[in-house]
Amino acid sequence: MTENSQNSQKKEPFYLNGLHFGCQRCSFCCGHSPGFVYLSERDLKALCSFKKLSVKDFVEQYCRWADYYYGTQVLALKEQKNYDCILWNSGCSCYEARPVQCSTWPFWSWMIESKESWEDCAKECPGMNKGRLWTFDEIEENRIAYEKNIPIHKEEVLKIIEEESQL
Numbered sequence: 001m002t003e004n005s006q007n008s009q010k011k012e013p014f015y016l017n018g019l020h021f022g023c024q025r026c027s028f029c030c031g032h033s034p035g036f037v038y039l040s041e042r043d044l045k046a047l048c049s050f051k052k053l054s055v056k057d058f059v060e061q062y063c064r065w066a067d068y069y070y071g072t073q074v075l076a077l078k079e080q081k082n083y084d085c086i087l088w089n090s091g092c093s094c095y096e097a098r099p100v101q102c103s104t105w106p107f108w109s110w111m112i113e114s115k116e117s118w119e120d121c122a123k124e125c126p127g128m129n130k131g132r133l134w135t136f137d138e139i140e141e142n143r144i145a146y147e148k149n150i151p152i153h154k155e156e157v158l159k160i161i162e163e164e165s166q167l
Ligand code: SF4
Pocket: 022, 023, 024, 025, 026, 027, 028, 029, 030, 105, 124, 125, 126, 127, 128
């Protein structure tokens, strides 16, 4: 947990009584404009298993390196020419194994930091403030999963690929 998120958790969350969310399948969060879907080690393994591909092959076909903090690089999904996610094909082609970044939307820490940030994000996601009521505990479960899902660094991926080649 980051220092900022610890501070934000000291305030009483505005979503104590839950929040409404129901995806309207507009596809906005899966493409249309440049962005990054970062992958953690858990995401990478889940996607490789779902696609029945080695880490080497999955990374070559579906991934790119994204600049991260302090000059490091982490693993992210490629985009198509129109900026849609590489795994988008009239829906998420890997929905059952989709990255935690995707499955925890829209309960990312910074999105639910305040009522203002939630409403601001709701201008771009028509599913927010619609659909079923997500309880405080469900929202917290997603927020924590999002925070714990650290993107995997390039060196770690290369090490996994090296270990894989020795099997
Ligand atoms: S932007 Fe919101 S409503 Fe649209 S696909 Fe994403 S989660 Fe669903």
